[in-house]
Amino acid sequence: MYIITGLGNPGLKYAHTHHNAGFDAIDHIAKKYGISVKKKEHRAITGTGTIDGHKVLLVKPQTFMNSSGEALLSLCDYYGADPEKDLIVLSDDIMLPVGKMRIRRKGSAGGHNGLKSIIKLLKTEGFMRIRLGVGDPEPGDDLINHVLKKMSKEERKTMEEVYENVSEAVKYMMNDRIDEAMNHYN
Numbered sequence: 001m002y003i004i005t006g007l008g009n010p011g012l013k014y015a016h017t018h019h020n021a022g023f024d025a026i027d028h029i030a031k032k033y034g035i036s037v038k039k040k041e042h043r044a045i046t047g048t049g050t051i052d053g054h055k056v057l058l059v060k061p062q063t064f065m066n067s068s069g070e071a072l073l074s075l076c077d078y079y080g081a082d083p084e085k086d087l088i089v090l091s092d093d094i095m096l097p098v099g100k101m102r103i104r105r106k107g108s109a110g111g112h113n114g115l116k117s118i119i120k121l122l123k124t125e126g127f128m129r130i131r132l133g134v135g136d137p138e139p140g141d142d143l144i145n146h147v148l149k150k151m152s153k154e155e156r157k158t159m160e161e162v163y164e165n166v167s168e169a170v171k172y173m174m175n176d177r178i179d180e181a182m183n184h185y186n
Helices: 019-031 064-077 115-121 144-146 153-174 179-185
Strands: 004-005 039-040 044-051 053-059 089-093 101-104 128-133
Touching: 004 019, 004 064, 004 153, 019 044, 019 053, 019 089, 019 128, 019 144, 019 153, 044 064, 053 064, 053 179, 064 115, 089 115, 101 144, 101 153, 101 179, 128 153, 153 179
Parallel strands: 004 053, 004 089, 089 128
Antiparallel strands: 039 044, 044 053, 101 128
């Protein structure tokens, strides 16, 4: 089973913020493939289903961004998942412009606290990930305010196209075609 996790913060206060791009991507995937993401388990909201013949668990950790690894460690242990083979993490990235995405087989946290938590608790940087561009803060705006700010209508429209690409990219990744995904979407 593949565990596809979108990072974000729980609660309506954070809905559709830049930092919750991972949650929004999970919602898009769930809708596209008819997967209900409503089960509460292991400090996360999850849903199981099938994508391209692969059993998947869609996950939205409810531990807040900086503690995302807590939910994922528990879920990987419970489901017997190997993070280096079975985990795909979707997270926001301020270093990428809005509308861009970057797929990686493994890598560092790049300053992202949610990824830091996952790397620390799972004891590996070797999990697949898709980073979703949310752009830099505007001049005079600080980083925290930027990532916790709601996306504009234009940004949300652009991101819907990105989420569609994410839903296609995960199929490549689950079929051992991550290099093709990187070449196509990066």
